[in-house]
Amino acid sequence: MEDSSMESDLKRRHLSEVVLKKWRKERFRRTRKYESRFSETEEWRTTFSLVKTHRRRFRHESVFEKQTNVLEKQSDVIEKGSTLADRLINIKDWRTSVARIKMQARRFRRVSDLEKRSTHVDRLSKAKDNLKVTFLTIRAAMRYMDAHQLSLNPKSTANPFDFIKNPDKVASMVHDSSIPQQSSLNPMSTANPSDFMLNPDKLASIVHNYDIETLKTLGGVDAIAEIVDVWMHEGVESSDLSSRQATYGINKYSEKPSKSFLMFVWEAIHDPTLIILIVCSVVLIGMGLETKGWLDGLGILLSILLVITITAVSDYYIQSFQFKDDDKKKKKISFQVTRDGCTQKVTDYELVVGDVVHLFIGDQVPADGIFISGFNFLIDESSLTGESDPVHISEKKPFLFAGTIVQDGSATMLVTAVGVKTEWGKLMEKLNKGEDKITRVLQIKVKDVATIIEKIGWVFSVLTFFVLTVRFLVEKAMRNEFSSWSSNDAMSMLGHFTTAVTIIVATVTKGIPLALTLSLAFAMNKLRNDNARVTNPSACEAMCFCTCICTDMTGTLTTNRMFVDKIFLSGETKEARDNGGRVLSLGLSDSVSAVLLQGIFKCTGSEVVDDESGKTSILGTPTETAILQYGLDLGGDFNAIDSDIRMLKINSFNSTQKKMSVIVSLPGVRTRAFCKGAPEVVLGLCDKMIDVGGEIVPMSEENMNFITDVVDEFVADGLQTLCLAYLDVEGSFGCNDDIPEGGYTLIAVFGIKDPLRPGVKEAVETCLDAGISVHMVTGDDIRRAEVIAKQCGILTDDGLAIEGSDFRIIPRLVQVMASSSPTDKHEFVKHLKDMSEVVAVAGEGMIRAPALQESDIGFAMGIAGTKVTKGQADVILMDDDFTTIVKVAKWGRAVYVNIQKFVQFQLTVNIVALMINLVSACITGSAPLTAVQLLWVNLIMCTLSALALATGPPNDGLMKRPPVKGTESFITKTMWRNIISQSIYQMAVLFVLNFSGKPILNLHGPNATVILNTFIFNTFVFCQVFNDINSREIDDINVFRGMFSSWIFMCVMISIVVCQVTIVEFLGTFASIVPLDWQLWVLSIVVGLVSIPISVVLNTAREAWVRLKSSYASALRSHIISLKSKLVKNPKGNRSITDFLQDMRLIADDLALAQNPIYEEDLMVHILSQLGDEYANIVAAIKLRETALSYSELFEKLIDFERGLRETSQNPISSLITANYTSRQPGR
Known part of the structure; x- marks a missing residue:
């Protein structure tokens, strides 16, 4: 059993050695040194438990169990050593225990000190890092092989990682030699997620890690195209888009999540003033439960709730929808891609992995990808790397990153990663998580005004409470009741506290920021309709x-819809079109016509395409489009010429070279160069031209002057000029050869018209x-x-x-x-x-x-x-369109003026409410306007007025006044005049009513005070209603102009009146008021209506003063115009430099006395422009200076130059002296 296991182990190791040798031969043949290969081989052996001579591995130990124990010890040793010294001790102990080396002291005989040992460890660490890259490459290659097997056998469930985990599978693949070929895949098959062979993250890592070795191992960009299942000349099929997006993702970055409505409510509650009012209202409710004082607290709470709701709704609508919607449309950009076998325009959001994208100068690379082909392709990667030097992209450096900018040239790229899979996408994800911090000048000014008003309110509120409290304590002391306190005293203090709160309420300015928001939203919406x-x-x-x-x-x-209007060809100028816009025949010979069409269709960075309906369109810049369209109108066949003539090399047009050059291979093994660009550049490359008879003749000086005159004539007619030339190249042309820079033959000069x-x-x-x-x-x-x-x-x-x-x-x-x-x-x-x-x-x-x-x-x-x-x-x-810029300027001024109108209205309300309550409280101990009434006026009514005044459209008078200066006070003198006049009138009326209203109105009985206070409140409201009408025009006599045509303003005014009637007649208990009879209603309206004649009288007086002032100032204005005319038209002539400069200085001084001073630099420009031709050299030298001269320095240099002219007038070599003087000018 043990022998069979060992035999299987040896077989597994042997086969792994075979795989390693075959892979290493291809991997390290020309790119790795022997030492690097050796270290990586050792790492490989350690991973697979391989030994060069495996029989000697445990030659001192014969028992298998002891071998296992040794391996466990070795693992423990590796885990133990934390420092280099510890590792050395552990290694010595281990070697002693297994008898690996007889002379342990010789182990590091060549690295006797710790520094060398540390270097040895560092090298080993680098070798390990390289080995990690090696394994990643092997894994990608194994996956590719497995994908090939899967394409041959769809039912196969092979796991690519099995080729790493199971060496037997590796061996079988080596023995079978089943290496996939590029043709094994069928990119025309229907795409679905299982057809895309590489994991999206792994595919993206090729570009992200700049892994050129993996790209080469896989077979280059062609292999990547096959992996993502696309033919590069056909592009992605439209039917595959959804499956590709499901597999690889979409080309969008997650936007910053929109705030919910509750978030805006939460932000509105955090306003310090509202928080204090909420606390005050709670105190009033708690202390006034036994009396009717709790109604004031409840009224304040309800009013605050309404204000918070209005603020949250406006912010939610504007910030969450309008601004974000504009930003999304701003980011949506179109690109040219190859799809379904033709060139199409798609947005960057619609790009998918596998798309073939065409990039041109100025484009921002929309996704990560690999370079396919291109010419002089330079990329600015500073947005990602911070390096300002452009990067040249080619087959050797093929990786393109999203977010970089095309600086020069053109190219096509294969998209390999989109959206958040790109480095740019990850960066955008982080940025979108940040907070929006937009600081606006007008917002700062408005906020400053609101802050000042609220601070004034707080100061007067504290002062009022202090005065009332001191007055209460003094009265109590005078009655000898200072030591005794009752509930009535507490209620008196509560009343004083309520009065102080009303002062704060009177200065709440929540309507001002709301007015700014509404005005901006309204203006942006109108401008959207104006393009x-x-x-x-x-x-x-x-x-x-x-x-x-x-x-x-x-x-x-101009319209940017260009067309060829005139053309210089075959030695003569011809009209390109008749009055009806039809192209006129040029009557050219076949050879001249052929070379003209070849130059038009091949020396271009644009393309002629046919859409699905068969309609021909041109994709390119307007200038290129005009020339291509002219070639098509002459009967040229773009597709035929493009297929017959092969492009060899191209130098794209850029603003520095001002030309474009191409080399093409013509049928019949001929090579021809074309050059197109600015006349001053292309004519300098030409030594021949085509004459009237179609023959090639030398470019003589006479011919060059004639062509230059033609160009000048075209330019004088407002035409853009481009020259086209060609050169037949002798011999063969290599891709590394440069395009010739001389010897061209001029074909034509195009005069391109771009109408205004x-x-x-x-x-x-x-x-x-x-x-x-x-x-x-x-x-x-x-x-x-x-x-x-x-x-x-x-x-x-x-x-x-x-x-x-x-x-x-x-x-x-x-x-x-x-x-x-x-x-x-x-x-x-x-x-x-x-x-x-x-x-x-x-x-x-x-x-x-x-x-x-x-x-x-x-x-x-x-x-x-x-x-x-x-x-x-x-x-x-x-x-x-330029006219749209003027519309933006007009609406910008309208926003500023509309906010001024509302601030004027708001300040009048705040001043009157503050003063009437403050003075009345200090004199009588009570305020006629309660907190609920002031909240209605200051929060509700002013909020509606913000909608009425902040949405006013611009009038023509806005563009007849100078721009607003940034340092200018937001509240102008005219606004202060209107605010003060209306405030004085309203305070005078309300003070009379407050202190003498009962006898004047003949009010008697227990309700006389309540009725008087209700009448004061009603009169105060209607004063603001009519002041709202006054505020529609800050300095215009006719305040009714356009009022009835503004449905928003009329609806707001009607709503305010209806609400006021409802509060007075039906909500009296809640607002501490009682219903009024019709006589008092009429009197309230009449008192408020008087504010309009006051405004008209003031505006009329101002208009009369302005006219009187202008009539006296007309003489001064004429004098200023005369001085400026004299300053512009005052040539030096025969006067000396001293007299000339003194005259110019006197004119400038007179302008300063007339309160119209001229800048020093402008004076110097006028002086230099009116010197004679003999001063041309010194004028040129001064213009080339990097720093401007002062007037005294200019005076000295001109005096010196004049002296030099006199001295050299009798010297025959004066020109040399003048030239030498010019070269000695300081500052150059």
Whole structure:
């Protein structure tokens, strides 16, 4: 029995050795050193209990039981040793017990000290780590083999782990040599979860662990495609989507769970003021059970409950639905994928494992995957690794990670992991668990106002309680009753406490934050209907502070629906289309037509596809689409040319090179290169062109000048220009060879038209009227940018159009910055912000992302925008239209003004209620307005008024006033005038009624006091009703404008009046009031109505003062305009530098005296722009300085230069001296 067991054991070990040798031969043949292989082999032997010469393993022990005991001792020894010294002692003891080595002292003779022994242990640890990787690879390979067996025998229930656990199965597989072939799988079969061979976590770990060895062992990306059951040229079948999502997951990250309604209730209860009011109400109920005092406490509790409910409902609706809904739509981005054998557009949420995704510049990689093919593919992995250097992705480095950004080139990738299986998904999971912390400027201002009001209320409440208590104690002492206390005294103190509580209630400002929330929600909802999705609520607020807008040209000011309008071909300019938009025949020879269509269809990063209905569409950028569409309109067959001509290499277009180059293999073993890009780049590569007769002629200087004039003519017409050229390459071309950079033949120059969007010019004028400057910041040619800017009204006569490299010395006068890089755009925005400008930036491409991040308000294009820009943006323009930005600005100002209206109304209520109760309590010892009445006015009525005032639509007058300054006080002088005037009127009336109301109203009897207090309460409420109407317009005479067309406002006013009638007539006991007769009702309404004429009179007086002031100021305004005109048009001429600079300084000083000072930098710009041509060198040197000059420094340099000109005017080598002077300029 023992012999058969030993024989089986030896056989098992022998077969395992066979597997190891075969695997090790392939694994370590060229990649591992001998020492590494040896250490890993030893680890393998230890795991499988293998010994090189197994007969000698226990040569000193003959009994099997003793062998077992030795193994147990060995296990104990391994578990014991915690330190290196302990291990050495245990090893010596063990070797002595089993007589393994006769001379134990020689065991570490070559590592005699502990440091060397420690190094030895570290090496062993590294070997173990490598062995772990080895076992993972073996396990993956074994699973792959087992999956193959399963595909051949579906009924098989083999477990892949059996190949590790059971060496007999390993041996049988080795002897059978059943290695799976790539063709063994059928990717066209119907997909279901059992067909996907690798575990999702294991499949994801290949990319996550950057396991290139496992990828090679499995057979590369082709093998992975077979494992996930997909043909890469066909893509995933639509019928497989649900099963793939069930197996591998969906490409979504778990969102932060929405708060329940009870959570919002809980948050509302935590308000300190409400907590104190709840405590006070409980005290009032407990102490007033024997009297009717408990009604005040119960009323306060019910009012607080209603306020908490309203606050929770509004927050639950707005925060849980609207803002999150916008954020989800913001994140939903479309990508091009290959599915069902054709290219389709799907959202990133719809991606599944196995999808073949096409990636282009600016895309954010939507999932983890493996590179299939591509050209010059660079990835920015800084979002994951923090490294700013781009990573070149190729077959050697094929792994792509979700969340990274495509910086250059294009590629296709095979998706291997989605959603939370990706590293980016795990990061998003953690971020979504964090708390939302959004700080908004307007929110801070509103909160500050509310906090100040409540603090004032607390101070006056304590002061009132102190005065009443002292008064009570003094009266008690004067009656010699200080030592005796009764229940009546306790009730008196309770009354004083109740009065103090009413003071607190009078200053509760719960309506102000609610008004802000309602106003933002209403504005965001309206903007959604106007094609603007606000993803960051603070953007709505910030737009009221916006002072300048930096916008791109293409797609924002223009329609981005481009078409070829003119073409230069065969030596002449031709119209591409007639007035009806139909393509005109070019009359070309077959050879010229062929090379033109080849260049159009092959030198492109876009694709022509046919959908299921057979309709042809083009997937690509608008510029590429225009050229491809033109090729199709000429009768070209994209699919035929694409199949006949094989692509060898491609250098994708980028903003730095400004060109795209390809190498293709033509039928007949010919190789041809095509180049397409900006004229200034492509023309420099051409030494030949096609003439009128279709012949190739040299590119002479005359021909080059003629073509340059054609390009200038196209640009002057506002057309975008692109040149197309070709080169027949001699000999063979290898994939590692570079595409030629010269010797091309010019084929054509395309003039591409992008029409202006309707309404853009009017929108720009609206911005200028609103004090918002508009700057065009684009990467396009400066000449074309100037044409478009003038058509839009952006570039004016006194404005400047410059290139990106020159802007750093130019301040606010820059209206067009063309040929700008992403760095230029970012620096331009930063420069404006440093000048205290509030900047809004609109853009679509990845190059706009840094500028969007730097800006105060970022706008992204919803149609043409990339995921990167949308991720950085605060507002997404769903129609990509500049006019939508103006709508956002208008609504932003409306939000600010609406909150001001409500704050004006709320402060009037608080001041009147506070003063009437405070003064009355201090004089008479009681307050006419009870806590329940004040809660009704301050909480319920003000909450409804917040809905009425905070949802007002914007009017045209908002865009005819300057932007709000961030440092400007939220409560303006006009608001204080309205607040104080209305408060004085209301307090005067209520004080008269409180102290002399009974004789005036002829009230007698035991209920006279209650009736008077009810009348005061009723009058106070109707004063607020009509003051609500006054607050609709802060500084307008006609307060009724648009009131009857606002159904929300009318419903709120009617609701307040109905509630007031109900409280007075039917809930008298609860509110400590009694019903009033009709005369008192009419009198209450009349007293409240008087507040409207007061507001009209004040606004009329203000309007008259403004007109009077403007009439006297018109002369000053004319003087300012004259000075500014003189400053712009004051050339130096024959004057000396001293006289010229003194004149310019005098003009600047006059402007300062007229309270319209000019910036020092702007003055220097005007000076430099009006110097003669002889100062061109010094002007260029100053513009190239990294730091700006002061006026005194500029004065000195110009004086020195002028002196040098005089001295060199008689010197024939003056140009050399001037050049030398320029090179010596400091700061360069």
